[in-house]
Amino acid sequence: MIGFGAVFLALIATGITAFYYCNHYLATVTRQGRTAGQHNGRIWYIISTGFIGTAAAYLLFIILSDQFQFAYVYSYSSMELALPYKVSAFWAGQEGSFMLWLLFHAGFGLLLLRHSNKSPACMAVYSVLQGLLLIILLAKSPFMMLSEPQMDGNGLNPLLQDPWMVIHPPIVFLGYAGLAVPFAYAMDGLITGGNEYWVKPALAWALFSWSSLGAGIFIGGFWAYKVLGWGGYWAWDPVENSSLVPWLAAGALVHLLLLARIRPAGVKSAYVASLASFILVLYGTFLTRSGMLSDFSTHSFADEGIGGLLAGFVLVSALTATVVLVLKWQELPQGELYPTIKSREFILACTGLVLAVLAILVFIGMSTPIFTALVGNPQNVNTSFYNATTLPLAAAMALLLTIGPVLKKTNQKTNWFVYGGGIAAAVAGLVFATSYGIWNPLIALVIAFCFSSLVSNITAAVKSYITWPAGITHVGVALALIGIMVSSAASHSQLVSFEPGQSQRLFGQKVTYLGKAAAIGEDGFYQKFSIEDDAVLNAITKLNKEGNPAAREPAIYRTIAADLYIAPVLKREGNGGKEAIIRKGEQTVQDGLQLKLLQISMLGGKVSNEEIRIQAALEAAKDGKMEAVNAEMLFKNGRGMGIPVQILDHYEVTLNGVNPNEGAISIRVRNTTTTVQNEQIDVEVSDKPLVNLLWLGTALITFSTLWAGWKRLHIPESTVAGPIKHSSKRAAIRK
Template identity: 30%
Template sequence: MINTLIGDIGHTGVIVAFVAAIVSSYAYFMASRTKVELSGDDSWRKLGRWSFYVHSAAVMVIIFTLFNIIYEHRYEYYYAWSHSSNHLPVHYMVSSFWEGQEGSFLLWIFWHVVIGLVLIYSSSKKKVWEAPVMGMFSFVQLFLTSMILGVVIGDLKIGSSPFILMRDFMPDTPVFAMDPNFVPADGTGLNPLLQNIWMVIHPPTLFLGFAATLVPFAFAMGGLWKGKYSEWIKPALPWAHFAAVSLGMGIMMGAYWAYETLNFGGYWNWDPVENAVYIPWLVLVGAIHTMIAYNRGKSGLKASFILLIASFILILYATFLTRSGILGNASVHSFTDLGLSGQLFTYLAAFAVLSVALLIYRWKNIPTTEKELTTYSGEFWVFIGAIVLCLAAFQVLFTTSIPVYNSFLGFIGIESNAALPADQIAHYTKFQLWAGVAIAVLTGVGQLLWWRKGEKGTFVDAITLPGMLTLLFASLVIVLSKMGMLHETMDNPKFIILLVASLFAVFANLSIILSLLHKKVTLSGGAVAHMGIALMLLGILFSSGYDNIVSQNTSGLVYSREFPDEINRDNVLLWRNTPTDMDKYTVSYHGQFQEVIGVPGYVNRELLWPTADPYTSIARGQIKVGDKIYFEAGDTLEMYSPENTFYEVQYKEREGDKVFTLYPRAQVNPNMGLLASPDIKHFANKDLYTHVSSIPDPNEEKDWGELQEYDLAIGDTIILNDYIAVFNGIERVPQVPGVSMAEGDVAVQADLKIYGERKEYHAHPVMLVKNEMVGRIPEEVADLGLRLTFLSIDTENDKFKIGVNASQKDYIILKAVEKPFVNLLWIGTLVMTVGFVMAIVRRKEGKSTAKSKTKARPTVPQETRRQAA
């Protein structure tokens, strides 16, 4: 039965939110006009505020209805069917909410609502900024809500509704022609790569950064609009810090998701979608530096306007790149085109034209300082740092936009086949590495000059100790690398320069932090953030520049001529239960495991009898972890993710006693092929990164050898595929998993004990008499490459016929990489975040202090002021 009520409520909410955004933006625009302010008429501002409240309430209704559609499995709606399924746990239902374009737009809209309400509340006493800032917020919300409006006027489509019914989305599908009320029993599910906890928290954090970027932009636009060219800096600066830390954390969460989930062996692949969010973050950080410079030295106001406008426009450009379909096959992360490319371009163009035109119109009125900046001035190095950040962003932007150039040239009738670089990592790294060096040096020099008041003698004294420590530690690292502490000797000049620059940044900023501890901790927020970035650079240097492939193929064999050279060269073939030497480890593969709800860890697949429902299995024996028994034989088990298989790989150090086990995950997806996710062993100084590169195709029938038949008496011993097996007899079984037993049906199973290399195996092939027909259920021992079938019983001679097929043993092809000091990257991310938070707290404290000083200032009577005038 199709329930259209919930969808009607959601779509009505979208229309109300859209109309309320129009009213709010217009009312706030009217409230921002100078004449209205002078008249003291507050009605327009109140109308704008209450309209935004209505807009916010409508957005919450939309969110509730869309999640309800997903949670209640209402597959009559296309969004629920295409992004969720019956067996998704709740936290992955949350992920499926924003997997589609419409849901991600709604997430962005939601964060704007939250931030807008905070801004309204914080400006309730001081109303100067509410109208211009919230006017810009409402105007942005107008565009964003139009993206999910889902209204078609003739040939014009405005937005894509998440509340469209399946029968309306796919009207030509035959099933809907036969039955318009058809509802699918299950959805297509969430992309398997997104079924990861980081995909529950990464998108909200990233979109919070997107949303927060609007705040400093809105303040800057409000300052230009109202002619308050410098007053906007102080209220905007904490928000700029907040936007930078949210966006930065969102980017790094995505990097960790890639590191933990994807199998390219890294955290950053210079994919166009990754670049699209990295570019505005760099520019935003540059804007923060120029804003701080203006706060201190009254220089850099025009640069602050330019960079803040650029950062917001680049956010919109990133949205256009990733959602318009223009990237095509250039990115594995981009959304498909929903027919919104024109609307997205309008959104981008509207704010680009509006902001740039207003900046040009007000340019001559923006105050500048005549103060000359010297090379020993902290502000000078802040500007140099902002320039380096922008140059780094421009290099990435220029290359990432190649598909846009092609599209534009094609639009005007010029054919262009320009392509992204074949080796994108090498292309970007050759410039970004030097940008990293420059940033590291500038974070050290700039901070020392900033806090030493630009005095030459003081600066020389301040730089001496960090410089000496840098040379000492850099020399120590290089010597240790020559002694074999790294698998490669550190002799690459570029990497040595980056090492020296990053170490200098760490020690220079550490010296600032220590010198400020006795004053006020929050004063050192900038130094903490800069030290975090330096640690990140060190982590990137070692984990990417000196990673070590420990799974080198030294056998001299080519696994398959169909495989690329990299798999044949950098992977090791592991036969099941056969130890193999790999670098300093002895590695062995011990079978396939799955997740069972209610059982910690993983359960050996040999203990699971599959049923017709892939999410249900029957226990073939006791399932226990340690001494605790979770299920008995015959119990019905619920599977967590039956499409995922975990491969048990045991590592043992050949020159030590360390033994540990990893469970890399893989699944064969019908649409995406082999999807492999790594398992990672974390050490203090490195990560051992392990993933499966190839497995036997589970959908292909095994190539079993010729059936060998054995007539056995109880106690007989035979040799099966080089393994000793003992026949212990037969027994009647009351129930057979997956078979409904009726009165008169009989099932018996044979019991064979097989002695493998590592353990004993019990095989129980079943012979079943049902409805006077004989059926057989063979037992497969995957570890040994055997399949046993109970063929017949010779009651006269007390003999039992067992059939045995042998096959190639199970195997995996494995890649393992050591990533030295990758922890420095994640630690640096946390340190940088702490520094940004400290900076936000400091700005808030400074604001409170300024307010208290204003209140404490003695009041001069009005008449006295007139006489003084």
């Protein structure tokens, strides 16, 4: 009851916090004076944060102490799980991920308390958002108990047992939680009329959130490339897109906030972007955790009873924000967004527009299953939709990156150097694209503009036309786009077969298959390859508790120019053996082993609410020796998995399928004396040119946007809380 009670008390304390801050705002506006609301609101928010911290600490405690009587711990942890992965079990499931999000949200609220005397409406809104997360945790609690305590847990999915997946979810949720701050600031600005005050602090938080969410997305892409073995890093999966859309919206928000600082009329678009960014976070959460994408995404959570609750929160948040925005629209600053086309303001507005359109297009694509379900025929768009719609916008973005940094900054003497250098770089980019066999005009154009933007932004940063964080961010975007275009359009693959010790020359490299070996520190095995008789690479196959392959990582040979990507297909790899179908009372002979099926039965009772076991009683005989054995098959979440059993010392039998209507089973028989090293394997080998430019570019984007946010966060207080010109209400609050 400790965890559940802490969440419940945190909800009460958060509700009291929201009440006190609302009361403080109303009293200040009506009576032009101070009340105890601010002080009491601070105290109750700190109390609520303490309860949230207690609940989070308790969840971590029960995971680390292997308390498998809790359903969440049983589902995502196990006794043999390594410590880093036990910690990551905290956020492996729906309940834990909401707890992590709530913890970050509460922590950011403590930072907002420093300015709560100037923005009580902001804290009121922020507390309400915190209350919504707490309600979700009460509805979907990680502290539910099993009806029958278990001695051990299911453990973490082997695919998630990777260092990158230890840090990927927390970084994403840092971005999600961070976007609630600009939302609360924007609502505060609309409610109080302080249209200038909120822009500066919101910009720092928007940059931080953009950096965090982007880093999480980039790490997820790198993990997919490194671990899953399909050769790509982005599949336009609806769940992947659910985090991409808020990131694109946050990028638009950053540029529109910069515009609002220069032109008062830009505040309107900044309000829209601030509100939309966080609402899109809530919408993406609903989309991925309501079960609506279960037929269209391999990453989607199943519907576990909170889909309706999440949908309600999305609707309430969106409608409330929209109503407030509409009511206040006519009071917002009027005027021109930009003086001329040849202005910094025009470039900022265009950049925000391009990012917003990108977000809208991806939003439409990922929401197609919902839209089509309304007419009774759920469907999803394919990757060609995204490629066709986003490529022209990528070219527009690269062009803006070229023009923006140097627009109206150069004099007559430097015009030739800057623009001449940009044109020369664009031509070099076209030549570069054709050297990789890229003839698609749009892709070549993107690469050409990216080349020229490198020259433009480096020049602008050196000459202080733009800040170094902005210049590095733009350089990172250009490098990432080049990496995406070249690695996608110029990648080549071959499917080849290897015997142990065999060498083949593939994409200019001598590749030798060295055979199999036990994985060091892993429950699985390596498939070892050497490149040019020098570098030794390991493709890893991880096994689950039943000894079956559960995760396969490719071997990657990295160079500056390209990656050699080696992904075993494993068609003839693994346990091997021969398949056979046996009916009750019948016999079969496989590899000298005689097998007779005696009986098929379901084990007495369910192991849990989700698992059942089917057992096949067999009689085995060879060379006068006989042995009775029970082969079992575990059914979980509608999927069956055979558990290998040993027979007569040298054979392994696995139950693969059961047909109770015909009284038949499908089994695989393997002679364990046959060495697996002598088996042939199939391998897909790919050449991935310049893919490492993508990782370099995304690292630069993450670093520089975080740097920019840090600089904005440390603007002196007097600068952040500058004079307010458009609101007597805000002036009263600031007294």
